[in-house]
Amino acid sequence: MAGKYLIEPDSEFIKVINQEGGDSLKKCFQCATCSVVCPISPDNKPFPRKEMIAASWGLKDRLVTSHDIWLCHQCGDCSTLCPRGAKPGDVLAAIRAYAIREYATPKFFGELINDPKKLPVLFIIPTIIFIVLGLVTGLLNFKPGGDEIVHSHFFSTWLVDLIFIPLAGWVVAIFALGLKRFIGDIHENALSSGKTKKEKIDPAGFVQALVKIIPTILKHDKFTECTENRERSTSHMMVLYSFIGLFIVTNIFFVVLYVFGIHGPYSQLNPVKWLANIAGVALVIGSAMMIKDRISKTDQVSSYKDWYLLGLVFGLGVTGLTTEMTRLADAAFLSYTFYFIHLIFVFNLFAFLPFSKLAHLVYRTVALTYDEYSERDKKEPAV
Numbered sequence: 001m002a003g004k005y006l007i008e009p010d011s012e013f014i015k016v017i018n019q020e021g022g023d024s025l026k027k028c029f030q031c032a033t034c035s036v037v038c039p040i041s042p043d044n045k046p047f048p049r050k051e052m053i054a055a056s057w058g059l060k061d062r063l064v065t066s067h068d069i070w071l072c073h074q075c076g077d078c079s080t081l082c083p084r085g086a087k088p089g090d091v092l093a094a095i096r097a098y099a100i101r102e103y104a105t106p107k108f109f110g111e112l113i114n115d116p117k118k119l120p121v122l123f124i125i126p127t128i129i130f131i132v133l134g135l136v137t138g139l140l141n142f143k144p145g146g147d148e149i150v151h152s153h154f155f156s157t158w159l160v161d162l163i164f165i166p167l168a169g170w171v172v173a174i175f176a177l178g179l180k181r182f183i184g185d186i187h188e189n190a191l192s193s194g195k196t197k198k199e200k201i202d203p204a205g206f207v208q209a210l211v212k213i214i215p216t217i218l219k220h221d222k223f224t225e226c227t228e229n230r231e232r233s234t235s236h237m238m239v240l241y242s243f244i245g246l247f248i249v250t251n252i253f254f255v256v257l258y259v260f261g262i263h264g265p266y267s268q269l270n271p272v273k274w275l276a277n278i279a280g281v282a283l284v285i286g287s288a289m290m291i292k293d294r295i296s297k298t299d300q301v302s303s304y305k306d307w308y309l310l311g312l313v314f315g316l317g318v319t320g321l322t323t324e325m326t327r328l329a330d331a332a333f334l335s336y337t338f339y340f341i342h343l344i345f346v347f348n349l350f351a352f353l354p355f356s357k358l359a360h361l362v363y364r365t366v367a368l369t370y371d372e373y374s375e376r377d378k379k380e381p382a383v
């Protein structure tokens with residue numbers, strides 16, 4: 001006799017998925033074309049057909065704890081070829097957004113970041129923190145003076161570190177808590193649904209899988225397998241590499257300052273400065289390409305979360321470059337103003353990273369690693 005499965009539909013979940021871009025769900029008649037055409041769907045328990053039916057039944061727990069939703073990178077091939085005009089790619093994107101909210105605590109921040117009416121609050125919070133902390137410590141000087149524009153004379157490096165080092169700790173702690181649950185959940189889900197035969201997660205094996213998957217992520221191999229939106233890989237890679245470049249630059253300047261005591265501004269001939277400038281330009285161009293792509297793809301659902309993140313990344317790049325350009329043009333007031341705004345963008349990007357769509361960087365990496373580790377499509381040896 002077939003095993004019984006108790007279905008506990010969550011109608012609230014269906015409502016949210018519908019609201020957040022998954023409203024084509026009801027058109028699905030389970031033909032499975034999407035699972036066949038998806039270029040990255042595995043043979044063992046392919047997606048996204050099973051996710052379409054689970055979502056329409058409101059099986060929240062089954063979906064949110066499945067690592068399959070993270071393997072999809074929304075190329076749109078399945079949506080284009082669906083004979084019913086359903087959009088599985090958008091449905092999976094809506095489920096991922098829901099999953100990010102489920103795993104990131106405190107939930108209050110998730111609500112804050114996903115509500116367009118609260119957007120001003122996201123900018124007021126860092127402004128107040130910067131001004132209050134700056135004035136209390138005396139590390140914020142609204143009249144820096146001097147012949148040369150030096151941003152740290154206005155907004156001290158100590159103040160930057162006083163704010164951003166605890167912020168980095170906050171982000172790591174929230175991700176650590178979320179990922180602990182996430183990894184446990186996806187493993188349990190994979191075991192119960194027959195996607196893996198491995199009973200336990202072996203940390204050494206998991207790290208090996210991570211090392212194996214990194215080149216795939218860096219080369220965007222999965223992206224280039226799709227047909228419909230293949231060109232998106234270029235802008236996506238530009239943004240990814242610019243973040244990597246800026247991360248390297250920030251760390252080098254941090255070490256140079258605290259180990260060797262060398263302060264900025266640095267010469268434009270400095271190779272690290274070149275890297276910073278190239279990464280900044282790539283960030284602006286890559287995010288502008290993404291915005292253009294979203295605007296032109298009228299058949300693809302774009303939610304507030306998508307626009308919020310794109311606006312933030314674009315704003316981050318533009319304010320960074322204008323800070324630099326106005327400094328070189330000797331426009332002190334403008335340069336200090338853009339620097340202040342730039343720091344607000346940086347704060348927003350980092351402080352709310354675990355709650356925003358950008359968290360996919362972390363969850364997708366872990367899901368891809370888990371998929372590699374799980375040996376999902378491994379055939380049993382012939383006996």
Ligand code: SF4
Pocket residue numbers: 027028029030031032033034035048049052081082083084085086087088
């Ligand atoms: S989403 Fe479309 S292609 Fe996929 S199973 Fe449903 S009807 Fe078929």
Ligand code: SF4
Pocket residue numbers: 037038039040041047048071072073074075076077078079088089090092226
């Ligand atoms: S959007 Fe692309 S990757 Fe995602 S399920 Fe559809 S075909 Fe597969």
